[in-house]
Amino acid sequence: MTILAGRNVHMALKSIKSTKLRSVLTMLGIIIGVASVITAVSLGEGVRKQIAGSVATSAKNVLTVRPGKLVNRDKNGNVTSANYQAAFGTAALTNQDLQAITKIQDVQSTTPLSTISAQAITRDGRQYNSIVIGTGADFAKLTGQRISYGGFFSDSEADRNLAIIGKTVAEQLFQENVPIGQVALLRGHEFIVGGVFDSFGANAYTGGGDLNTAIFIPYSSAKAISGNATNIYQILVKPKAGITEKALSHEVTDALSETHGGQQDFTVLTQAETVKLTGKTLSMLTSFIAGIAAISLIVGGIGIMNIMFVSVTERTREIGVRKSIGATNRQIYSQFSIEATIISLVGGIIGVLVALLANFFIRIGTSLTPVATWPIVGLAVAASTVIGIIFGTAPAIKAARKDPIESLRYE
Amino acid sequence: MPDVIELTNVSKIYGFGNATTVALDEVNLIVKKGEFVAIMGASGSGKSSLLNVIGLLDRPTHGTYSLSGRVVSRLRPNRLAKARRDHIGFIFQSFNLLPRLTALDNVALPLAYRGMTQTKRLKQAGRALEDVGLSDREYYLPKNLSGGEAQRVAIARALVGNPSLIIADEPTGNLDSVNSKIVLELLAELHAKGSTILMVTHNPELTRYATRVLYMHDGGIMFDEQTKIGEVPLRARSGGQAKPKTDEEEQLEGVSLFMSTIPARAAPGRKKLTKKPGKKARKTPTKRKTPAKTTGNKS
Numbered sequence: 001m002t003i004l005a006g007r008n009v010h011m012a013l014k015s016i017k018s019t020k021l022r023s024v025l026t027m028l029g030i031i032i033g034v035a036s037v038i039t040a041v042s043l044g045e046g047v048r049k050q051i052a053g054s055v056a057t058s059a060k061n062v063l064t065v066r067p068g069k070l071v072n073r074d075k076n077g078n079v080t081s082a083n084y085q086a087a088f089g090t091a092a093l094t095n096q097d098l099q100a101i102t103k104i105q106d107v108q109s110t111t112p113l114s115t116i117s118a119q120a121i122t123r124d125g126r127q128y129n130s131i132v133i134g135t136g137a138d139f140a141k142l143t144g145q146r147i148s149y150g151g152f153f154s155d156s157e158a159d160r161n162l163a164i165i166g167k168t169v170a171e172q173l174f175q176e177n178v179p180i181g182q183v184a185l186l187r188g189h190e191f192i193v194g195g196v197f198d199s200f201g202a203n204a205y206t207g208g209g210d211l212n213t214a215i216f217i218p219y220s221s222a223k224a225i226s227g228n229a230t231n232i233y234q235i236l237v238k239p240k241a242g243i244t245e246k247a248l249s250h251e252v253t254d255a256l257s258e259t260h261g262g263q264q265d266f267t268v269l270t271q272a273e274t275v276k277l278t279g280k281t282l283s284m285l286t287s288f289i290a291g292i293a294a295i296s297l298i299v300g301g302i303g304i305m306n307i308m309f310v311s312v313t314e315r316t317r318e319i320g321v322r323k324s325i326g327a328t329n330r331q332i333y334s335q336f337s338i339e340a341t342i343i344s345l346v347g348g349i350i351g352v353l354v355a356l357l358a359n360f361f362i363r364i365g366t367s368l369t370p371v372a373t374w375p376i377v378g379l380a381v382a383a384s385t386v387i388g389i390i391f392g393t394a395p396a397i398k399a400a401r402k403d404p405i406e407s408l409r410y411e
Numbered sequence: 412m413p414d415v416i417e418l419t420n421v422s423k424i425y426g427f428g429n430a431t432t433v434a435l436d437e438v439n440l441i442v443k444k445g446e447f448v449a450i451m452g453a454s455g456s457g458k459s460s461l462l463n464v465i466g467l468l469d470r471p472t473h474g475t476y477s478l479s480g481r482v483v484s485r486l487r488p489n490r491l492a493k494a495r496r497d498h499i500g501f502i503f504q505s506f507n508l509l510p511r512l513t514a515l516d517n518v519a520l521p522l523a524y525r526g527m528t529q530t531k532r533l534k535q536a537g538r539a540l541e542d543v544g545l546s547d548r549e550y551y552l553p554k555n556l557s558g559g560e561a562q563r564v565a566i567a568r569a570l571v572g573n574p575s576l577i578i579a580d581e582p583t584g585n586l587d588s589v590n591s592k593i594v595l596e597l598l599a600e601l602h603a604k605g606s607t608i609l610m611v612t613h614n615p616e617l618t619r620y621a622t623r624v625l626y627m628h629d630g631g632i633m634f635d636e637q638t639k640i641g642e643v644p645l646r647a648r649s650g651g652q653a654k655p656k657t658d659e660e661e662q663l664e665g666v667s668l669f670m671s672t673i674p675a676r677a678a679p680g681r682k683k684l685t686k687k688p689g690k691k692a693r694k695t696p697t698k699r700k701t702p703a704k705t706t707g708n709k710s
Contacts, residue, residue, distance in 0.1 A: 006529075014512075321509060324466070325521040325524065326495045326524045326525070327496075327524050328489050328496075405463055408507070
């Protein structure tokens with residue numbers, strides 16, 4: 001039987017080669033399916049790795065406070081599940097909250113992240129729609145984000161009109177790599193560029209959005225130019241030395257409950273919880289996209305079945321000849337089944353190569369770094385093989401059941 | 412000599428009810444080892460059905476078929492395929508080589524289904540190709556072979572597994588006379604080496620290679636004649652018919668039958684016509700032997 005299997009593989013390859021165009025078109029469904037599943041998953045995996053990396057480089061023991069009840073907790077305060085509806089809620093953090101946290105004894109520093117409505121204009125009138133974020137002096141340190149040129153503003157510069165800009169802003173607004181000392185107008189106020197960030201990857205603290213297109217200014221300046229209309233979307237809290245995250249998170253929760261009138265429409269997350277929550281959201285998104293991509297794998301399988309049926313009909317005479325010289329039904333079955341499996345498997349392998357190529361171009365062209373892991377590649381190839389076996393079964397059975405006499409007569 | 416084929420009351424019936432067709436009607440046949448049997452008969456006479464049953468492509472509806480002493484008429488399809496693989500070599504009118512395989516691979520194919528290793532089967536296939544004189548065509552694809560060469564490759568494929576029986580279904584039907592001769596000489600050679608061959612043909616000339624000629628009609632074996640190699644039996648020349656009839660005779664016969672039903676004129680009409688040989692023979696197959704002999708005597 002093994003000899004025959006080898007022989008069938010050989011035969012199948014020959015038959016695939018002899019109908020190259022058709023075979024490639026048949027494989028296309030599988031190629032696209034496998035490639036898109038792998039690309040989707042490796043993108044998700046890449047972002048997850050980046051986040052884990054950002055946590056590793058950032059300061060330890062940082063608490064994150066966000067508006068809305070983002071997670072459900074059990075009695076012991078452990079996160080049980082994410083509460084995705086909260087993302088669309090109206091809850092907000094205010095200046096009052098910030099002050100309440102600052103007043104807590106065990107807090108070493110607080111760093112708000114707030115957006116204001118402002119459009120950056122250069123002196124020569126170039127405009128750029130960037131996100132303007134008002135934040136504290138510790139931002140760079142707490143998030144572990146590196147600065148390529150210049151530096152972040154310090155505590156003593158917290159009321160100056162300084163702007164630290166993302167890489168894309170430098171390129172798009174100022175059209176140079178190091179626009180330090182240049183001036184950008186925000187709501188009519190002049191801000192001097194003091195530094196340019198290194199490229200932002202996916203970051204546990206950034207809460208989505210491409211921070212490469214953001215301009216960072218001191219929080220007090222943000223308040224001043226917007227007339228106190230800042231929208232705080234996150235507060236980073238650093239505990240004093242010797243204070244655990246857990247203990248501080250209780251203190252912060254209590255303090256905020258007071259300012260919010262006892263309502264828990266905010267979330268205090270430890271670093272580990274932040275990573276976990278982001279990971280959860282991410283894997284849900286990834287599996288959703290991968291699921292959609294997997295549908296195309298099934299469509300590809302149906303394509304294989306279709307072509308195999310055509311092939312069986314076309315080769316009716318061949319089946320008759322093979323049967324007349326002694327092939328059993330089982331041997332005919334395995335011949336066609338192996339052929340379908342090989343088409344699918346080769347499609348799967350090409351799909352992997354396409355995915356790797358796509359990943360390469362994504363790496364070059366964007367700030368994302370997709371990571372294709374062996375398990376997902378193996379799984380995709382295995383899935384394509386299984387699809388070949390499943391969708392090749394019906395045509396193979398049809399071939400095996402053909403009557404030798406009628407098949408020999410077939411023109 | 413042991414019996415290779417033994418058919419006992421074998422019938423093959425197609426269809427149901429009113430649409431029933433009797434393709435084989437209680438055929439009895441014994442073929443001994445080493446015989447070269449030519450089968451003749453008009454289309455629809457049951458030749459193909461007989462070949463299909465003997466070639467294990469089909470099972471008889473009734474009756475028993477023993478191949479090399481083993482009853483094979485009731486085997487399941489799987490066993491049937493294996494018996495076919497081990498005992499029978501087919502040669503077809505249209506060669507039926509697989510177009511994507513080289514000559515050598517085509518010849519080696521039956522051995523692959525026996526589970527033989529590649530080296531062994533290619534070696535054996537090479538020898539078989541040598542036997543048909545096509546060693547230099549091993550790596551040709553069928554489309555690059557001439558008709559005669561293709562049929563010789565097919566013969567090599569049929570004999571590669573040393574089958575107990577070689578079945579040739581009009582092996583020269585698609586060949587010119589020169590190639591037909593080559594192919595038949597090959598078959599004769601195989602026969603001389605001891606192979607048992609069953610060949611369907613329309614060409615009476617080809618029966619000169621056979622040791623026995625069967626004439627089929629309406630699903631039965633009408634005549635069964637031992638012949639000498641090199642001789643074409645007269646009956647074969649006439650295509651197994653008692654005597655070739657013209658359309659006129661055919662019509663007259665109808666008239667005579669009609670006349671015989673009219674009592675007053677029956678006697679003279681019949682008398683005249685009975686003088687013609689072959690007239691009565693039509694009614695029952697057994698009586699056909701008489702006119703056949705008459706023809707033989709005349710010439």
